Amino acid sequence: MPTPFGKKLRDLRSRAGLSQDRLTERSGVSVRMISRYENIELLPKRETAERLAKALDLAPDEQADLLAAAGYRPDPPPGTAREHAPPRAEPLFQSRLVEAADKLAAAVRVHWKREVEHRQVLDPDPLAVRWQAETGLSDHWEVVLGSKSLGAQDVPDLSGKLEQIADVYRRVPSGRLVLLGKAGSGKTVLALRLVTDLLETRRSGEPVPVIFSLGSWDPAVDLRAWLAAQLLRDHPGLGQVLPDGSTLAAALVENDCILPVMDGFDEIAGGLVRDPLEKLNRTARMPLVLTSRAAEYREAVAESDVLTAAACIELTDLTVDDLADYLPLTTVRTSGDGAPLWQPVLDELRREERTAAGETLAAVFTTPLMVALARTIYSDAPTHNPAELLDEERFPAPAAVEAHLLGNLVPTVYRFRTEQRRFEPERAERWLGYLAHHLNRLGEHDLAWWRLGTSMRRPARVLAMSLALSLAFALVDSVLLGLLLGFDPIQFTAGVVVDLAAGAAIGIAHGLLAKYRGAAFEPSGIQIRLRGKRSAPRRSLARRFGIGFAAGVLLGLAYGVTREVARGLILGLDPRTVLSLVLVNSVLLALVFGFGAGTTYALMSIWERPLDLASVQSPAGLIRSSRRTVVVQALLFAPALALVVPGTVWALVELLQLLPPRFGEWHWSPAEGMVLGLYAAGFGSLGYVLGLSAWGQWAVFGRFWLPLTGRLPWAVPEFLDDAYRLGVLRRSGVVYQFRHARLQDHLAASYRSAGQR
Structure with missing residues (x-):
């Protein structure tokens, strides 16, 4: 149901003859948010309501009515002291956003403070990073300053040095600033200093500066949606679902509670220049900071336009005096x-x-x-x-x-x-070369643990996953057969065949989901708790049921076909009988396993809760959180499947018994049902953990396949942490990055020149 504000907005837009797209062009408010205001219970922040009112060209009394519908009082008349004006009413969700933004600011402040220390930015003293205004690549000052009548004295001086970057940024009323420089000129360090300085002086309710690596943005994806997804990746606690179905991360972005500091415009995949800049210019009202190599940005401007309402500065070269002031202080040798x-x-x-x-x-x-x-x-x-x-x-x-x-x-x-050498330099260089090669094949700079192995060709990925699952299934199968039937060579051989088929089925499901959902399974950002507000929106239940049903059908088909073929060979049945058993039982088992897996996977969302905002602060922390969540899910998944699958078979047999005798006789054995339930529980839960989750993909490729093939060490987390401690890698949220893109390219080239793949 829309709010009174939403109804009034829709009526006024219709009266003005404006489509939602046209209103977006006038106001800068996204079509998605306008649609939400008009159709669901969602109220805008005051600034957004004022922008919409201005874009609709409303009379003063109509503007006041629209603001009142959003829960705000109009500003006092000119000359009236603001302290005597009645207080503004603020929607409840606005205070919720302020609270979330303040918590996010605290988490970001701690993270980047540690990164400044780790990267030795201040040891012994920061290198002299200076810049000057680049007026040829800035927008008109009238647009930047929001004033049509300017004198030379009104244009701010934007030149400065490292410790002045926050002050320089505050001189730009539009809040849009472009930082240019050549490779290695200190753009990222400057962006880092800007974020830390702004966080130190930030007051409650002000936007939170957050660094985003722009190289992973596909301009075909809505910028705000991408920013929200990046926030969710690094801060899973922002995945809390709001009444309108959006996440807290999306609400923070949509309501301009985030100041995006977008690092690496020149690194956008595919070498695109014009399209990304045009997409950024559609967010002309959003304050942002953009860093780029100067040549690439000039090329983009030549093909498109400058970044709307943005001032531009360009870093200058270091001088000999800068070197003389810095290098002697770095050693006493x-x-x-x-x-x-x-x-x-x-x-x-x-x-x-x-x-x-x-x-x-x-x-x-x-x-x-x-x-x-x-x-x-x-x-x-x-x-x-x-x-x-x-x-x-x-x-x-x-x-x-x-x-x-x-x-x-x-x-x-x-x-x-390093005092104690854990990894030999030659091997470490080869392993780092593979990681750089992996990132270059993906066209990214973010080294995410859950994406290890995704640069492999899909057939090789499916094969590796199938083999890992088959080995795991064989272990479970051996335990179950030993407990239930004792060791029987014939049963063991038949079980191995079933294990191989089941592993191949889940491996194929993994490949299909990777194809249609992206190369990697993303960490869920949830935890399992029996109390608290539910995280998953209701409409996600159907999607979850579909994923579980598809995986269950493949598992049921593989199990049914191989079981009937193996039983036919053991009992010496004729081929026609075996074929009929395969056709009937494999289809029935596929439906039973599909329904059981789909229902169980959907119902598991009842206990899913978003992670606490401060609970995940590093890649290792997210690994531990994901492992804990997936293990608890498996412990819930297994007994649920052990009950749902036999219960579904019993219900299906009862229905089939109602058919006329010519359709055959149908029997139900509780013992066989128990065995079937145990297989479903073991194979289903293990298949989900290893084949259909981010942590499982990490375990199969990062901890098993890549070390087995010599491309990474067996102790991958320790190796990554060691490379970070030694300064080869740096950390950005829950992902690693190489110290610089040039180092990544150099290591990748060395790896390929050595004949490695």
Whole structure:
């Protein structure tokens, strides 16, 4: 049922002759939100209601009526003291959003504070990151500042340095800022500093700055929907379902409670430039920060337009003075003649007439990335001397120096930055190369544990999953047969055949779901509790039943066909009899298993609750949470299937007995029903855990298949955490990323050049 606001909005829009799309163009409010306001019990925030009223070109009294329908009082007349105006009424859901935003801000603040410490941004002092305004790529200042009459004195000075970025951002009234720079120039560090500074001074109710890696955004996907999905990935607690069926994450995004800091416009998959910028310009009212390499952004602007209402700044190169202020503080070591370690390099860079090696090194040391790599390789390693970088024969061009620095990072940190060497440098480099190759094949920079194995070709994935499931089923089958019948070679052989078929069935189901739902099964972001408000909306029950039914049908067919064929061979039945048994019993078992699995999977949502907002703060935390959830689900799934499947068979046999005798006789054995229920419980729950869940996919590929084939170590979580601790990887929410995209590309290229796949 729509609210009075929704009804009034629909009537006023119809009177104005505007479609929802046209109203979206005028107001900047998405079509989806307009549709929700007009059709369900959902109220807008005040700013959104005012934008809609302005877009409808309403008279003052009509604007006041529309705001009142949304629960707001109009602003006091000009000249009236605001403190004497009546307080604004605020819808209940608005206070709920404020509370959620404040909790999110606290979680984000803790995470990025730790990342600043881990990335040594302030150790010993931050590198000098400076920028200047790029007026040629900014929108008109009248649009940015929201004023049509501007003088030269009204245009703000946007130049600055690292510690001033929050102040510079606040000088942009539109809240839309583009940060440009070449590769490794410090854009991500600048975005990180902006977020941490804004969080330190944020007041309750203000938007929460959140960093999003834009490289994984497909412009075909609605930007707000993608932002909400990214929030849910990193903060599963925002999956709480609201009365209108949307999640708390979606509500925060739709109501501008999030300030998106979108890092890596140049990394959008497919190398697209025009379409993403056009999509961003459709959100002209949304404050945002965008980082990009300068060349790619200029290309996008040339093909489309500047980012609407956005100011633009571009990072400048480091100077020799910046290097002299930073590098000597990174170590107390000296060179062979007793001079400070970096003195020969700095002396060469300061020369008015540099050698060819000096010019090469000066060109390389213009970006914080290369300086940081050099610091790690030379200042932090007790036996390395940076004077070797002045060798003209080894390093005839900047590309040679950069390749040397990128190639020596991993060997250096694994040899010198760890007291107890857990992973040999050569093996670690090969494993990291596979991870980089995996990400490049996916076209991503986010290293998510649940996506390991998804860059494999689908037939290979199905085969690996089928083999893993068959082994697991064989183990369960051996236990069940041993307990029920004792060891019988014939029964054991027949059981192995059934196990292989059942494993193949769930493996195929895994492949089909991966094809139609995406390459990976996403972590659910839920926990199992017997109390509390239910998480899943009612309309999701049908979808869940369909998923469970499809998997159950495949399992039932595989079990029925192989069981009847094996029984026919053991008993020496003629082929016609075997065929008739296969046709009848396999179909019946498929329906029974499908109904049982679908019903059980749908009913499990009764106990599903969203995770607490602060319960998952790292990739390892999400692994533990997902494992705990899927194990509890299996413990609920198994006994439910053990009861539902035999009960369904009994009900079906009772119905079939009502048919005329010419359709045959139908019998029901409680003992056979118990065996069937146990098989369904064991195979169904295990098939769901390993074949149809994010944690199961991780267990099969990340913990079994990839280590077995030598592409990763057996201790994958420990390896990833070690690479993070050593500074090769960084963390963004619940995913890892390589320290820089250039390092990822370098490791992937080295892996491929070694003939690895």
